[in-house]
Amino acid sequence: xxxxxxxxxxxxxxxxxxxxxxxxxxxxxxxxxxxxxxxxxxxxxxxxxxxxxxxxxxxxxxxxxxxxxxxxxxxxxxxxxxxxxxxxxxxxxxxxxxxxxxxxxxxxxxxxx
Amino acid sequence: xxxxxxxxxxxxxxxxxxxxxxxxxxxxxxxxxxxxxxxxxxxxxxxxxxxxxxxxxxxxxxxxxxxxxxxxxxxxxxxxxxxxxxxxxxxxxxxxxxxxxxxxxxxxxx
Numbered sequence: 001x002x003x004x005x006x007x008x009x010x011x012x013x014x015x016x017x018x019x020x021x022x023x024x025x026x027x028x029x030x031x032x033x034x035x036x037x038x039x040x041x042x043x044x045x046x047x048x049x050x051x052x053x054x055x056x057x058x059x060x061x062x063x064x065x066x067x068x069x070x071x072x073x074x075x076x077x078x079x080x081x082x083x084x085x086x087x088x089x090x091x092x093x094x095x096x097x098x099x100x101x102x103x104x105x106x107x108x109x110x111x112x113x
Numbered sequence: 114x115x116x117x118x119x120x121x122x123x124x125x126x127x128x129x130x131x132x133x134x135x136x137x138x139x140x141x142x143x144x145x146x147x148x149x150x151x152x153x154x155x156x157x158x159x160x161x162x163x164x165x166x167x168x169x170x171x172x173x174x175x176x177x178x179x180x181x182x183x184x185x186x187x188x189x190x191x192x193x194x195x196x197x198x199x200x201x202x203x204x205x206x207x208x209x210x211x212x213x214x215x216x217x218x219x220x221x222x223x
Contacts, residue, residue, distance in 0.1 A: 031209070042215040100162055106155060
């Protein structure tokens with residue numbers, strides 16, 4: 001099992017460009033999450049999907065959109081990238097919404113210039 | 114503002130020593146307190162977790178101590194090894210979401 005996979009691993013964008021970060025899990029988990037990790041800030045929840053067909057805002061949703069494409073896949077879209085969105089992005093999944101054990105992908109390092 | 118405050122930001126310990134990381138929270142709706150471990154270039158992974166009705170939980174060299182009245186909890190790494198060098202995040206669960214502390218980078222010197 002690959003667990004949680006994310007693409008791309010690295011990306012450089014210019015201000016105003018758009019892109020989509022892809023995430024897939026092969027553990028048949030119901031819930032999926034997108035976090036960003038910044039130095040001194042820990043992990044902050046951007047959006048989550050408690051189950052297929054639902055999405056909800058987390059702590060820092062502004063500037064992002066998500067799509068739960070099916071049970072396996074959860075994508076994060078930046079419509080108009082800003083330098084403040086330079087960060088490492090992690091996708092995670094869990095068996096159900098109340099599980100405290102989340103399985104994280106390897107991350108995408110995004111730089112916006 | 115972060116709902117879970119974590120300290121210190123970093124610490125250095127000698128091999129065989131004890132590493133202690135502290136976390137504090139205000140929201141009494143939190144109902145589970147996991148710790149995650151992250152190695153450079155990797156995603157975080159669950160290390161150990163505790164419920165608020167338990168004062169201590171031990172798994173191998175890792176122990177969580179929980180003080181419900183003070184709204185504080187801590188991670189102790191006993192007999193620290195170079196392989197324990199990583200960033201540690203405390204977290205707290207409320208409803209469907211985890212709130213993470215800022216992280217502590219632990220360096221174990223051989």
